[in-house]
Amino acid sequence: MQEYVLRTNQLSKHFKGHTALDKVNLSIAKGSIYGFIGQNGAGKSTLIRMVAGLAYPSGGTVELFGASGEQALTEARKRVGSMIESPALFPHMTAAENLEANRILRGIPGKDCVNRMLKQVGLEGAQRKKARNFSLGMKQRLGLGIALLGDPEFLMLDEPINGLDPVGVVEIRELLRRLNRELGITILISSHILSELHLVASHYGIIHRGRLLEQLTAEELNSKCQQYLLIKADHPDRAAAVIQKELDTADFEVMQDGAIKLFSRMEDPGRVSTALFSAGLVIEKFMPMGEDLESYYTKRIGGHPHV
Amino acid sequence: MYNLIKGELFKLRKNGAFWTLLCTLTILSLAYPLLYYFDSRASGTPQMTGAEFFVNFIASNSHVLKFSVAMLAGFFICTEYSSGVMKTIASSGNARWRLFTAKLIVFAAGAMAASLVFPVVGMTETTLLAGFGQLPEGGAALLIPRALGLTLLYSAAFAAMGALFAVIFTDSDKTIIFLLAFFMLTDTLWVAVGRKIPFFAELHDYSIFKLSIEIGKPGIDSGEWPAFLLVPLGTIALSAILGILAFRRKEIK
Numbered sequence: 061m062q063e064y065v066l067r068t069n070q071l072s073k074h075f076k077g078h079t080a081l082d083k084v085n086l087s088i089a090k091g092s093i094y095g096f097i098g099q100n101g102a103g104k105s106t107l108i109r110m111v112a113g114l115a116y117p118s119g120g121t122v123e124l125f126g127a128s129g130e131q132a133l134t135e136a137r138k139r140v141g142s143m144i145e146s147p148a149l150f151p152h153m154t155a156a157e158n159l160e161a162n163r164i165l166r167g168i169p170g171k172d173c174v175n176r177m178l179k180q181v182g183l184e185g186a187q188r189k190k191a192r193n194f195s196l197g198m199k200q201r202l203g204l205g206i207a208l209l210g211d212p213e214f215l216m217l218d219e220p221i222n223g224l225d226p227v228g229v230v231e232i233r234e235l236l237r238r239l240n241r242e243l244g245i246t247i248l249i250s251s252h253i254l255s256e257l258h259l260v261a262s263h264y265g266i267i268h269r270g271r272l273l274e275q276l277t278a279e280e281l282n283s284k285c286q287q288y289l290l291i292k293a294d295h296p297d298r299a300a301a302v303i304q305k306e307l308d309t310a311d312f313e314v315m316q317d318g319a320i321k322l323f324s325r326m327e328d329p330g331r332v333s334t335a336l337f338s339a340g341l342v343i344e345k346f347m348p349m350g351e352d353l354e355s356y357y358t359k360r361i362g363g364h365p366h367v
Numbered sequence: 368m369y370n371l372i373k374g375e376l377f378k379l380r381k382n383g384a385f386w387t388l389l390c391t392l393t394i395l396s397l398a399y400p401l402l403y404y405f406d407s408r409a410s411g412t413p414q415m416t417g418a419e420f421f422v423n424f425i426a427s428n429s430h431v432l433k434f435s436v437a438m439l440a441g442f443f444i445c446t447e448y449s450s451g452v453m454k455t456i457a458s459s460g461n462a463r464w465r466l467f468t469a470k471l472i473v474f475a476a477g478a479m480a481a482s483l484v485f486p487v488v489g490m491t492e493t494t495l496l497a498g499f500g501q502l503p504e505g506g507a508a509l510l511i512p513r514a515l516g517l518t519l520l521y522s523a524a525f526a527a528m529g530a531l532f533a534v535i536f537t538d539s540d541k542t543i544i545f546l547l548a549f550f551m552l553t554d555t556l557w558v559a560v561g562r563k564i565p566f567f568a569e570l571h572d573y574s575i576f577k578l579s580i581e582i583g584k585p586g587i588d589s590g591e592w593p594a595f596l597l598v599p600l601g602t603i604a605l606s607a608i609l610g611i612l613a614f615r616r617k618e619i620k
């Protein structure tokens with residue numbers, strides 16, 4: 061039987077005249093990396109804040125490690141590490157002091173975990189630098205280090221790679237993968253960078269205007285993402301006419317740069333290329349492609365992504 | 368609970384505003400008797416002794432105490448909301464009442480430390496400059512420990528009020544401005560209203576605002592003791608309960 065770390069049941073949040081979350085039934089399986097996707101104001105942070113106990117639901121329930129009800133949830137939150145909206149740091153303290161303050165507050169024994177954590181998030185060289193002098197990327201790393209203190213079983217990360225340089229993005233990605241693979245930590249990540257999310261997530265949840273539109277696994281997403289042939293010819297208009305006439309299909313799209321996305325005839329690419337060559341067209345690009353997460357998300361919410 | 372208090376103490380120890388406050392109070396406490404000393408020497412008037420300094424200025428210490436509480440409430444409690452640290456603390460799996468109680472205990476300890484600077488440093492310096500002198504008759508032997516003990520108790524009472532308003536406002540500037548105005552103007556307002564409605568005058572007599580000014584009077588009758596002790600204790604209890612209720616309901620952004 062599938063074991064869930066987090067489940068919400070009809071979870072709703074209403075502000076004055078505004079519904080931030082509308083009866084959301086979300087479930088995160090143990091051991092998964094859950095990519096939480098949505099536009100700004102879609103309700104991602106509101107949901108995460110309610111799970112973390114920072115905001116209260118207007119309706120519905122939260123179940124964390126099978127526990128629900130105020131007291132049980134508070135206790136269950138000891139098993140959760142979180143970084144919500146922005147890294148929460150004491151600006152006047154150094155990286156080591158920030159970790160130490162959080163270690164003491166959470167009653168985590170052993171000072172050695174501070175140095176271990178600094179090393180884990182790549183801040184061992186900056187342990188004496190005050191957090192207010194950190195770059196955004198360093199703040200993100202330290203915020204992640206604080207969330208990881210006490211070896212949580214469930215990590216909730218809101219935009220964890222914001223502000224990181226490309227090397228930092230790869231390092232954090234690898235760290236999250238390792239935590240998930242080696243320690244079995246379940247991770248919820250909300251991110252604007254869908255391409256990056258696509259590289260780590262095993263499950264996805266798409267939220268739009270407070271409603272959870274869909275939850276799916278990476279496999280389901282891959283199978284749902286539309287496949288197409290990407291064709292770039294020297295004369296896009298003529299190529300489009302040939303496809304329509306010779307291949308008898310209008311299931312294609314001419315992009316602004318002149319490339320053509322052909323959504324049908326995938327089973328017979330030879331016939332497509334022959335038709336184009338026969339018409340005397342020079343083919344610059346011809347390859348099978350799949351829709352990415354961003355395109356799928358855009359299609360799913362019925363518009364531009366703006367995430 | 369122990370680890371929460373320990374954590375709050377660690378944060379207070381690292382809080383720059385707290386040390387700035389203590390240093391500023393220490394410098395002012397050293398400067399004031401020194402200026403008085405040189406002034407008296409120049410004019411040839413008798414020097415103020417340590418005992419006289421203590422008796423004359425312990426009442427004024429309530430202003431220092433209120434100022435310290437307002438500053439600390441803004442810079443020790445509210446900054447945790449603006450920096451987002453409160454999110455991490457509140458989501459750490461500790462009940463909100465425990466978090467508030469630990470914060471209040473350490474905040475009160477910080478306010479207590481600040482409240483002792485002016486009387487202790489000032490009296491010590493004056494004693495070194497002009498001797499200790501004589502305490503007024505009537506419970507003289509106990510005057511200093513009693514006044515300092517009550518200073519600590521009243522500091523905790525003002526701190527409890529400060530913590531309550533810090534939780535309500537969550538913004539440093541708003542909290543500091545409100546608390547300064549509230550602490551400074553409440554007395555005046557209360558007295559003004561009390562002139563027209565005697566009940567308020569009576570209420571003012573049994574408030575920490577009035578009693579905190581009287582903690583240095585030479586003799587406290589046995590009949591006055593319950594009020595001197597119960598009023599601040601009641602204020603602490605009431606403010607703490609209201610603070611816990613406010614913090615429990617608070618959504619942390």
